[in-house]
Amino acid sequence: MSILVFVESADGEIKNTSKEAVSYAAALAEKSGENEVIALSIGTTVSENSLSALGKYGAAKVLHVPLEELNQGIIQAYASVINQAIEKTGAKYLILAKSSLGDPVAARVAIKANAELAPNVVELPDLSDGFKVKRSIYTGKAFVWMTLNSDKKIVTIKKNAVEIREGGSEATIEKLDVQIDSSDFEAKITKTDKAEGDILLPEADIVVSGGRGLKGPENWGIIEDLAKALGAATGCSKPVSDMNWRPHHEHVGQTGIKVSPTLYIAVGISGAIQHLAGVNSSKHIVVINKDPEAPFFKAADYGIVGDAFEIVPKLTEAIKAS
């Protein structure tokens, strides 16, 4: 019996969140006695080297579906391919990273494969009596343990909840033949707008966000400089994107992107509960705010009370010097 992991790529490289998913599968294989972790990669944009390197994180084999028409993530087509891979491998588990593609695809596969699905999982399952998993709910404000009872089980992994394993050897790559039907391509992708070259916010390990305290878009240089010094992605609060100071895809929070980086730095953000909902699963939070009463300090690990326009450039210099 095997564990199948759907892996995603960005700019030709396997995403870190997918490496986390493979690492999770490898740990689950050890725990459950399933004997093989098989990664599944769809499309032709990833190099063979990146695919075989999935062995490092615990995959024995990579099934590759090298069809150009699948280079774009069409939800129905991906669900159909993944389901065929489950049938061909007889996989008992499907593991995916939680993502804008993984989530809607997993839902459709669950129906096709007659599998129960646990989204947003943060820990390895408890296998002592059935299959119990812990998932994050209430936008990070709580967790629930749930049981999956079906034969086949699907789990999506929340970012940064799992350590990426290193070690292991190269995985073998096998081509997987699949049937694709024109009905899987009902939705046509006509254009993609992507922030090129930047570190993608949902994937980033460090995020520097600015709020209304920065007063205007012309002041964002200090945020960008700090982010650059740290190799971080930039984010913002909702009013900032509502006023078009920053693009919508940087808006973090309840109604925006949810991030769970190792480090979140919030500058001139008050820490309203709706903003916190998007960042409360960050491992460490640093808050810079001139108001010592700002609610964000309650959620922070480190705080500096002071004017962002003085503190942030100083901090950037100190980081560069270190």
Next chain:
Amino acid sequence: MKILVCITHVPDTTSKIAFTDNNTKFDPSGVQFIIGPYDDYALARAVELKEQQGGSVTLLNVGTASTEPTIRKGLAIGADDAIRINAEPLDALFVAKQIAAIVKEGAYDLVLMGRESIDYNGGQVHGMVGELVGMPSISPVMQLDIEGDTAKLAREIEGGKEYLEVKLPLIAGCQEPIAEWKIPNMRGIMSARQKPLQVKEPIGEASTSSLRYELPPPKGQVKMIDPEHVEELVKALKNDIKVL
């Protein structure tokens, strides 16, 4: 155009989350329930599309009688009528099956809902319904326009947007900024009382089970750093957080 909007009844975003009965039950005391914020955007867009193109907007909620005030609020925002499936929405598949049954019966052109509920954050229901009824499902959708029998939409992807075209009928999981947020006015609230709300019994039963809830461990004290000594923070980033 016939539009179905599926709404959740969830604790307001600022609610403090607590559990009772040995952490096996959600504690609703002092909690105000609202239409899920993502569902609210879906409803707002449905009302805008109806204004542009004519047709009808039907609300659907899977929930016990306690959700009726939330449904009435949705009617006040501009839906024409509502259906309540009389059951606790215990898991995503169960909810998806209830919605799928209504979608099949109703021949809707468009089924809109939020990208996810803000209680269980699963984001699965739209995809499951799509598969159950054999319709395309797209999520998370941040722009949606209808031209003839074609939907033109934008979907959020990591770090950007993807534009799509798909023929109706279609299921979409929505998020902002798909529409202007709508607040019910007095006329809407008055007329909502008269609008039809049909109650139906559920089909089947929920299968996955939630066992036990947990709250995150309490946050430790924030360590304040003197603004004159930001190098203290740099040290912490290096030695404690290990990101440098």
